Amino acid sequence: MRSRSLAGPLLLLLLGALFLWRNLHPEAPLFDLLATWWPFLLIGWGVLRLIEVLIWRASREAGLGAGEIVLVILICLAGMGLFEINRHGIHLTPEIFGEQFEFPVASRASAAGATRIVFENPRGTIHLNGADTQEITINGRKFIRAYKREDAERTDGQTPVDIVPQGDRVLVTSHQERAPADERITGELDITVPRGMAVEAYGGNADYEITDINGDVDLRGARGDARLARVIGNVRVEIGRSETIAADTIQGNLDVEGRGSDVDVQNVTGQVTLNGQYVGSLAFKSINGALQLAGPRMEVRAAALPGSISMDLGDFSGSNLVGPVRLVTQSRDVHLEGFTDSLTLESVRGDVDLQPGHVPLPRIDAHSGSGAIELVLPEKAAFQLQATAYRGDAVNDFGDPIETQVEGRAAVLRGAQGDGPLIRIVADRGSVAVRKQGSARNAGAPAPPAPAAPPAPPVPKAPAPVNLKSSEVKL
Amino acid sequence: MTDTSLIRAIRGPIILITVGVLFALNNFTPYGFGKTWPVLLIVLGLLSLLGRGERPQ
Numbered sequence: 169m170r171s172r173s174l175a176g177p178l179l180l181l182l183l184g185a186l187f188l189w190r191n192l193h194p195e196a197p198l199f200d201l202l203a204t205w206w207p208f209l210l211i212g213w214g215v216l217r218l219i220e221v222l223i224w225r226a227s228r229e230a231g232l233g234a235g236e237i238v239l240v241i242l243i244c245l246a247g248m249g250l251f252e253i254n255r256h257g258i259h260l261t262p263e264i265f266g267e268q269f270e271f272p273v274a275s276r277a278s279a280a281g282a283t284r285i286v287f288e289n290p291r292g293t294i295h296l297n298g299a300d301t302q303e304i305t306i307n308g309r310k311f312i313r314a315y316k317r318e319d320a321e322r323t324d325g326q327t328p329v330d331i332v333p334q335g336d337r338v339l340v341t342s343h344q345e346r347a348p349a350d351e352r353i354t355g356e357l358d359i360t361v362p363r364g365m366a367v368e369a370y371g372g373n374a375d376y377e378i379t380d381i382n383g384d385v386d387l388r389g390a391r392g393d394a395r396l397a398r399v400i401g402n403v404r405v406e407i408g409r410s411e412t413i414a415a416d417t418i419q420g421n422l423d424v425e426g427r428g429s430d431v432d433v434q435n436v437t438g439q440v441t442l443n444g445q446y447v448g449s450l451a452f453k454s455i456n457g458a459l460q461l462a463g464p465r466m467e468v469r470a471a472a473l474p475g476s477i478s479m480d481l482g483d484f485s486g487s488n489l490v491g492p493v494r495l496v497t498q499s500r501d502v503h504l505e506g507f508t509d510s511l512t513l514e515s516v517r518g519d520v521d522l523q524p525g526h527v528p529l530p531r532i533d534a535h536s537g538s539g540a541i542e543l544v545l546p547e548k549a550a551f552q553l554q555a556t557a558y559r560g561d562a563v564n565d566f567g568d569p570i571e572t573q574v575e576g577r578a579a580v581l582r583g584a585q586g587d588g589p590l591i592r593i594v595a596d597r598g599s600v601a602v603r604k605q606g607s608a609r610n611a612g613a614p615a616p617p618a619p620a621a622p623p624a625p626p627v628p629k630a631p632a633p634v635n636l637k638s639s640e641v642k643l
Numbered sequence: 644m645t646d647t648s649l650i651r652a653i654r655g656p657i658i659l660i661t662v663g664v665l666f667a668l669n670n671f672t673p674y675g676f677g678k679t680w681p682v683l684l685i686v687l688g689l690l691s692l693l694g695r696g697e698r699p700q
Binding site for chain 1: 649652653655656657658659660661662663664665666667669670671676
């Protein structure tokens with residue numbers, strides 16, 4: 169009865185009881201319970217030891233034994249793991265041990281007097297189409313993950329997809345909150361609504377596909393994708409985490425906020441704003457209103473985009489932008505072709521290639537931290553130039569009107585051709601080059617084939633690895 | 644003397660309880676372990692302070 173703690177035997181008892189319970193009632197949400205309540209195991213253990221120490225004052229050793237400490241750390245790690253898994257919506261028990269059952273869904277109701285259709289906590293996929301009808305029709309399937317068919321059937325009965333008229337709005341709810349905690353319901357719904365209805369969705373994890381709607385669309389959710397086409401109205405998409413956000417042919421404004429991967433927007437008559445972190449490929453095309461993209465260390469603004477912009481984490485390329493254009497990027501190679509009014513560019517890392525294209529030229533103010541800046545101008549264009557490479561070469565194709573000065577490692581091009589806008593270029597580390605349109609390609613690379621644009625970037629890059637290798641050899 | 648060894652003896656259980664409480668807060672309240680961990684340092688500091696205070700006497 170000396171010095172041996174009660175904690176060991178009690179822990180064994182508890183473990184045994186838990187496993188017995190799990191075996192007898194496989195449907196009990198044991199993992200979920202364990203994931204949230206495990207810290208009380210530590211508290212109980214601590215209290216037990218404290219009581220032992222205080223009651224049998226003689227029987228103590230100093231502190232916990234090494235084995236106990238290892239066990240405590242293991243419990244902490246396992247508990248934290250379980251908690252995180254559980255918090256991210258993966259319920260171990262039904263996901264792994266359960267089975268999926270499928271049920272049909274069919275529901276219809278009159279939409280008379282309603283102007284909005286509202287989804288609450290949808291889960292699954294929603295295909296919503298506007299049509300020339302006065303009814304709301306829902307067809308589709310419902311998937312329930314459960315242990316037994318009877319359980320799934322009971323849950324199916326408790327969670328009908330209801331269409332509830334509420335004043336000027338119609339609420340579509342699938343009552344998923346009624347489902348037991350260890351069962352999971354997702355739906356795959358095809359919904360037809362009268363074309364003129366506005367669409368709203370709140371909460372939930374759902375993928376939306378919305379087409380042919382003459383009304384505003386407002387989607388807010390934790391997770392999911394959104395694909396919209398042919399919407400006449402303002403669109404707002406606020407999804408915490410998405411894989412794809414796509415919008416095609418929107419007559420109105422488009423507002424996107426959240427985090428995600430790919431974004432594909434085209435043919436928007438209003439303005440487009442995108443806020444958040446999107447790490448996949450982003451594409452924008454034919455936007456009549458102002459374009460505003462903002463993310464961590466990234467900003468793009470243009471007054472309109474008759475052309476296109478595509479970007480990912482390593483590249484930005486844009487063509488045919490209406491200025492004033494503003495571009496801030498962290499580490500992308502920038503290729504900008506055809507822009508008007510003015511350009512402000514701030515690039516931390518990456519090569520910059522600017523071809524304003526049109527005459528009269530826009531004002532340009534470009535700064536690159538590390539990377540070359542190449543400017544291609546029409547031969548007859550009027551401009552004033554101030555180009556500085558603090559550590560790099562300066563290349564001038566325009567000859568006499570522009571003067572080259574070299575001071576130590578810095579090179580400066582200064583001068584004017586005719587009376588035109590000011591073009592200021594600064595490269596902290598990297599070269600600056602001013603080239604003539606057309607001849608630029610030939611001057612830049614000795615004998616590239618006709619489609620010179622894509623092969624051109626590798627040419628300056630090619631020497632870099634060689635240098636690296638030779639320096640490695642030296643090292 | 645008894646006090647010092649008492650503090651040394653209850654050190655383990657006290658830390659255990661603190662860790663348990665912090666994880667419980669992490670699971671049931673918005674105060675995550677990422678925010679509350681300095682409490683552990685405070686408790687450790689207090690315990691060693693108490694133990695040291697008793698020793699010279």
